[in-house]
Amino acid sequence: MRLGLITVMIVAAVTLGIGEADEWGQRAPYRIHTLFSVECQNYFDWQTVGLMHSFKKSRQPGPITRLLSCTDEEMKNYRGMDLAPTFRVPSWSRHPKTGDWYPAINKPVGVLHWLQHSEDAKNVDWVVILDADQIIRGPIIPWELGAERGRPFAAHYGYLVGCDNMLVRLHTKHPELCDKVGGLLAMHMDDLRVLAPLWLSKTEDVRQDTAHWSTNLTGDVYGKGWISEMYGYSFGAAEAGLKHKINDDLMIYPGYVPREGVEPILMHYGLPFSIGTNWSFTKLDHHQDNIVYDCNRLFPEPPYPREVKMMEPDEYKRRGLLLSLECMNTLNEGLILRHAENGCPKPKWSKYLSFLKSKTFMELTKPKLLAPGSVHLLPDQHQPLPVHEFKGPYPKIHTLFSTECTTYFDWQTVGFMHSFRLSGQPGNITRLLSCTDEDLKKYKGHDLAPTHYVPSMSRHPLTGDWYPAINKPAAVVHWLHHTNIDAEYIVILDADMILRGPITPWEFKAARGRPVSTPYDYLIGCDNELAKLHTRNPEACDKVGGVIIMHIEDLRKFAMYWLLKTQEVRADKEHYGKELTGDIYESGWISEMYGYSFGAAELNLRHIIKKEILIYPGYVPEPGVDYRVFHYGLEFRVGNWSFDKANWRNTDMINKCWSKFPDPPTPSEVHETDNDLRQRDLLSIECGQKLNEALLLHHKTRNCPEPGSESESTESISFGSRKVGKLETKQANKGSDEDTTTSEGGRFSRLKMWVIVVWVISGVGFMVVMLWVCSTRKVRARGKGYRNKRRTTSYSKTGFE
Numbered sequence: 001m002r003l004g005l006i007t008v009m010i011v012a013a014v015t016l017g018i019g020e021a022d023e024w025g026q027r028a029p030y031r032i033h034t035l036f037s038v039e040c041q042n043y044f045d046w047q048t049v050g051l052m053h054s055f056k057k058s059r060q061p062g063p064i065t066r067l068l069s070c071t072d073e074e075m076k077n078y079r080g081m082d083l084a085p086t087f088r089v090p091s092w093s094r095h096p097k098t099g100d101w102y103p104a105i106n107k108p109v110g111v112l113h114w115l116q117h118s119e120d121a122k123n124v125d126w127v128v129i130l131d132a133d134q135i136i137r138g139p140i141i142p143w144e145l146g147a148e149r150g151r152p153f154a155a156h157y158g159y160l161v162g163c164d165n166m167l168v169r170l171h172t173k174h175p176e177l178c179d180k181v182g183g184l185l186a187m188h189m190d191d192l193r194v195l196a197p198l199w200l201s202k203t204e205d206v207r208q209d210t211a212h213w214s215t216n217l218t219g220d221v222y223g224k225g226w227i228s229e230m231y232g233y234s235f236g237a238a239e240a241g242l243k244h245k246i247n248d249d250l251m252i253y254p255g256y257v258p259r260e261g262v263e264p265i266l267m268h269y270g271l272p273f274s275i276g277t278n279w280s281f282t283k284l285d286h287h288q289d290n291i292v293y294d295c296n297r298l299f300p301e302p303p304y305p306r307e308v309k310m311m312e313p314d315e316y317k318r319r320g321l322l323l324s325l326e327c328m329n330t331l332n333e334g335l336i337l338r339h340a341e342n343g344c345p346k347p348k349w350s351k352y353l354s355f356l357k358s359k360t361f362m363e364l365t366k367p368k369l370l371a372p373g374s375v376h377l378l379p380d381q382h383q384p385l386p387v388h389e390f391k392g393p394y395p396k397i398h399t400l401f402s403t404e405c406t407t408y409f410d411w412q413t414v415g416f417m418h419s420f421r422l423s424g425q426p427g428n429i430t431r432l433l434s435c436t437d438e439d440l441k442k443y444k445g446h447d448l449a450p451t452h453y454v455p456s457m458s459r460h461p462l463t464g465d466w467y468p469a470i471n472k473p474a475a476v477v478h479w480l481h482h483t484n485i486d487a488e489y490i491v492i493l494d495a496d497m498i499l500r501g502p503i504t505p506w507e508f509k510a511a512r513g514r515p516v517s518t519p520y521d522y523l524i525g526c527d528n529e530l531a532k533l534h535t536r537n538p539e540a541c542d543k544v545g546g547v548i549i550m551h552i553e554d555l556r557k558f559a560m561y562w563l564l565k566t567q568e569v570r571a572d573k574e575h576y577g578k579e580l581t582g583d584i585y586e587s588g589w590i591s592e593m594y595g596y597s598f599g600a601a602e603l604n605l606r607h608i609i610k611k612e613i614l615i616y617p618g619y620v621p622e623p624g625v626d627y628r629v630f631h632y633g634l635e636f637r638v639g640n641w642s643f644d645k646a647n648w649r650n651t652d653m654i655n656k657c658w659s660k661f662p663d664p665p666t667p668s669e670v671h672e673t674d675n676d677l678r679q680r681d682l683l684s685i686e687c688g689q690k691l692n693e694a695l696l697l698h699h700k701t702r703n704c705p706e707p708g709s710e711s712e713s714t715e716s717i718s719f720g721s722r723k724v725g726k727l728e729t730k731q732a733n734k735g736s737d738e739d740t741t742t743s744e745g746g747r748f749s750r751l752k753m754w755v756i757v758v759w760v761i762s763g764v765g766f767m768v769v770m771l772w773v774c775s776t777r778k779v780r781a782r783g784k785g786y787r788n789k790r791r792t793t794s795y796s797k798t799g800f801e
Contacts, residue, residue: 030125032062037107038132040070040078045292047132048083053334058136059367067110089113104229108200127192129185135327138265138368142186146245149188154181156248158560161219165536177238182230184251194240203232216568246378254327256481257320263368267327275302295344298332301352316484326364395488397427402472403495405435405443411653412495413448418694423499432475454478469592473562492548498630498690505549508610512551517544517607518614522582530580540601545593546614561602566595617684620676630687638681657704660695664688
């Protein structure tokens with residue numbers, strides 16, 4: 001009885017939702033029709049079950065139609081005709097004229113066929129177009145989203161970079177109207193009738209334009225023309241004169257963190273997502289999954305909400321995880337109902353099935369309604385951003401720096417964080433830590449800084465290229481999509497820096513549309529053919545880097561360009577030459593720096609360049625300048641002392657007590673008579689001292705035993721390796737090596753002397769003992785009879801006889 005109640009209650013709840021949806025649809029002032037496109041495969045069938053179930057739960061007004069693309073041969077064995085209201089359309093997976101295999105073209109083919117042949121299309125005012133791999137959370141009502149005739153509403157697809165480069169000029173007469181949109185589309189029926197044939201023809205055009213499939217032009221990481229249909233939509237809309245109202249927070253990918261105060265109404269599970277360390281979901285893992293037709297089989301159950309609350313203390317990240325839960329549980333709930341409709345036996349009772357009928361789950365999945373004024377539209381992407389002077393209170397700042405999970409970056413992090421605390425820098429700070437899963441298991445430095453963990457791209461997941469520098473833009477993109485950010489300005493620095501004072505947008509005049517940075521004059525590619533190859537606005541290429549102060553809205557638009565342009569320059573091996581790049585190694589190692597400059601040029605983000613913010617130790621300072629940052633990326637020296645960070649790449653300065661770098665000279669030891677050179681050396685000394693100061697405090701906080709104590713001495717000796725007095729740190733200059741060797745030799749000589757003395761004493765003692773043993777044996781031989789006699793007498797006297 002209890003087993004049947006679970007399914008009955010779920011069915012009853014959804015049936016109630018359907019009734020309410022129908023009532024709502026009847027009250028709607030305009031007729032809405034929802035469309036989604038699929039093919040007749042198991043892969044699309046389970047997605048259809050999820051979308052249809054969420055359609056009913058969300059109370060989406062109006063009817064829904066599945067546009068089913070199937071060949072006649074496929075239809076003979078297809079089992080899912082009753083999964084949704086269906087309008088069958090011709091399959092163009094294999095193009096009827098060119099023979100090209102491209103299933104994505106079925107979407108515009110299906111829409112056009114529906115418009116031309118469906119009776120339903122004659123009785124519609126507004127159309128909502130979705131993808132099958134989506135979960136609806138609340139009613140999607142075009143006019144509430146701001147859609148108007150001639151102004152469709154759409155979600156933002158920022159990676160469609162072809163709207164900003166030569167690709168758009170090749171495929172539309174109105175490149176200024178190209179919008180980077182997709183996923184969620186809501187438009188007036190009149191607009192769709194004009195757009196649909198253009199959508200199809202432009203998809204064919206882009207798909208056939210194989211010469212321009214490269215990642216730098218399309219943003220397609222595979223470079224295979226797979227997103228031609230998306231460009232077909234954007235270019236077709238531009239040809240039709242349609243300018244979209246664009247939103248970037250009402251559709252969300254599970255695994256991303258929603259913006260504060262925003263309730264997404266659509267989840268798009270097109271990307272892998274995970275909850276905790278033991279559960280994840282990737283739709284591609286279920287490409288041939290027969291789950292719709294396997295009775296009572298569900299996707300692996302995710303953690304429960306209470307477990308998520310315990311595993312994630314941050315309320316914003318927790319909210320994102322709860323959305324992932326909702327997506328997965330809605331899919332499974334839909335499968336339970338589908339199995340019941342298929343005539344499957346009642347499922348066995350389980351804790352998970354009980355949860356799916358609980359008040360907690362009902363509360364999580366109740367329809368999400370848009371609050372008035374809650375739809376935030378992006379500004380026109382083709383209009384220059386305004387520059388605003390600061391008025392009123394200073395804006396919030398957040399500082400970022402990027403590292404990897406190695407001890408090399410750990411000691412840099414210790415120095416950076418120590419200087420950050422002393423600098424007076426406003427706002428919060430986050431370390432973007434790029435690690436592989438394997439490295440993360442062994443990593444010890446979790447507590448060195450407030451940290452956002454990101455997947456490592458050191459080895460590119462698609463190309464296999466080893467290029468750790470790409471982790472910087474990749475980490476920024478990940479952070480933007482997985483955290484709730486309340487800061488207005490972001491300051492981006494490098495780990496090998498020491499802060500000397502605050503870096504603020506108001507002091508250095510940063511503004512929206514006008515980021516601030518420091519000069520990297522060696523990026524000569526901004527002035528030659530390289531810039532012309534990699535950006536449509538070479539005149540906007542700024543030779544900058546190191547320190548970045550940027551408005552959050554600029555960074556949201558720019559970050560993906562930074563990553564894509566880095567990949568593009570890195571892949572352009574033909575132009576690694578020193579005469580083009582300024583890279584003395586000619587290895588493409590500074591591709592990330594060019595990725596930044598070319599990405600900013602694409603958006604016409606012109607920088608305010610401030611040379612008074614950063615200095616390299618060892619460089620002569622400008623008189624009177626109060627530099628805010630040391631960047632110790634290059635070797636520097638004072639007299640016979642020098643420091644090169646590369647010499648310490650493989651030395652663990654963090655986990656070995658009292659490790660430090662060779663002490664720099666004291667300021668009193670600087671004897672330069674030239675004031676400029678003296679100031680240079682004093683700044684170099686300051687940088688070296690700050691690093692050692694940071695290490696000293698780090699070791700104190702780790703409760704390292706006092707130097708010279710018994711425990712410290714014990715820890716520094718390794719008898720197993722026959723080494724005595726193991727060195728605390730690797731020395732970086734010859735003098736120190738000699739001193740250390742002498743010290744080691746002295747200790748070894750003293751030990752050797754003690755061993756010899758002990759050996760001599762032991763030998764003499766052994767001889768004395770042996771002489772005594774021999775003499776004793778002779779005495780025993782002579783007195784044997786006497787002892788036996790004495791023993792007998794003794795026994796008699798004691799009564800043992």
